[in-house]
Amino acid sequence: MAKLYDYWRSSASYRVRIALGLAEIDYETEVVDLRKGAHLEDDYLARNPQGLVPALEVDGGTLTQSLAIIQYLDETLKLGLMPNLPASRARVRAMAYAIAMDIHPVCNLSVVQFAVEQSGGAITNESWMQHFIHKGLSAYEVMIRDGKYSYGDEVTIADICLMPQLYNADRWGVNLDDMPKIQSVRDALESIPAFANAHPDRCNQS
Numbered sequence: 543m544a545k546l547y548d549y550w551r552s553s554a555s556y557r558v559r560i561a562l563g564l565a566e567i568d569y570e571t572e573v574v575d576l577r578k579g580a581h582l583e584d585d586y587l588a589r590n591p592q593g594l595v596p597a598l599e600v601d602g603g604t605l606t607q608s609l610a611i612i613q614y615l616d617e618t619l620k621l622g623l624m625p626n627l628p629a630s631r632a633r634v635r636a637m638a639y640a641i642a643m644d645i646h647p648v649c650n651l652s653v654v655q656f657a658v659e660q661s662g663g664a665i666t667n668e669s670w671m672q673h674f675i676h677k678g679l680s681a682y683e684v685m686i687r688d689g690k691y692s693y694g695d696e697v698t699i700a701d702i703c704l705m706p707q708l709y710n711a712d713r714w715g716v717n718l719d720d721m722p723k724i725q726s727v728r729d730a731l732e733s734i735p736a737f738a739n740a741h742p743d744r745c746n747q748s
C-alpha cells in the first residue's frame with residue numbers, strides 16, 4: 543500500500559492527496575507535523591533531504607516534490623491530467639506553475655514569518671498573504687480557458703494546484719470577489735469527491 547507523509551495544511555501535500563484520490567489509490571498517512579519540527583528530524587530527512595512535505599512511498603520507492611509525484615501518478619496510471627496537444631499542455635503547465643512556483647514559495651509560512659520578523663511590524667502575515675495571493679490569483683483568473691474547470695472541461699494538474707491555493711486564500715482572508723471564473727471553477731471542483739476528501743478539514747491532524 544502507498545504511504546503519504548502528510549501535513550494537512552500544506553498546499554503541496556493537499557495537491558498530492560487530490561491526485562491520490564483521482565487515482566483511486568488506497569494509501570495510509572503519516573502526519574509530519576511541521577509545527578513540531580517533525581520535517582527536520584533525521585528519519586524524515588532520510589526520506590526527503592529537503593525537509594519538505596509531502597513524500598510518497600509508492601511502487602517500492604519514495605517520491606518527493608508534489609508536481610513530480612502527480613506527474614508520476616499521471617504517467618503510470620494514465621489519469622489524463624494533461625491535455626494531448628503540446629500547446630495545451632504548455633498552457634496547463636503555465637497555470638500550475640503560476641501557483642506552485644510563483645505564489646506558493648513566496649507564501650510558504652516559513653518565508654512569510656521570516657519577512658514579518660524582519661519587517662519590525664510593518665508587515666503582517668495577513669498583509670503579505672493578501673497581497674501576493676491576490677496578485678497571483680488575479681493573473682490565474684485571466685489564464686482560465688472557457689469550460690467547467692481551469693482549462694476546459696477536463697480536470698488537469700492546474701486544478702489540482704488551484705484548490706489548495708484557494709484554501710490558503712480563505713485562511714488569510716483574501717478577497718476573491720473580482721475573480722468570477724475562479725469561483726465558478728472552484729464550485730465545479732468541490733463537487734468531485736477526490737477534491738472534497740482531500741480538504742484539510744477531512745484529514746488526520748494528529
Ligand SMILES: O=C(O)/C=C/C(=O)CC(=O)C(=O)O
Binds near residue numbers: 553554577
Ligand atoms: O500552517 C502551518 O502550520 C504551516 C504550513 C506550511 O508551512 C505550509 C504552507 O505554508 C503551504 O503549503 O502553503
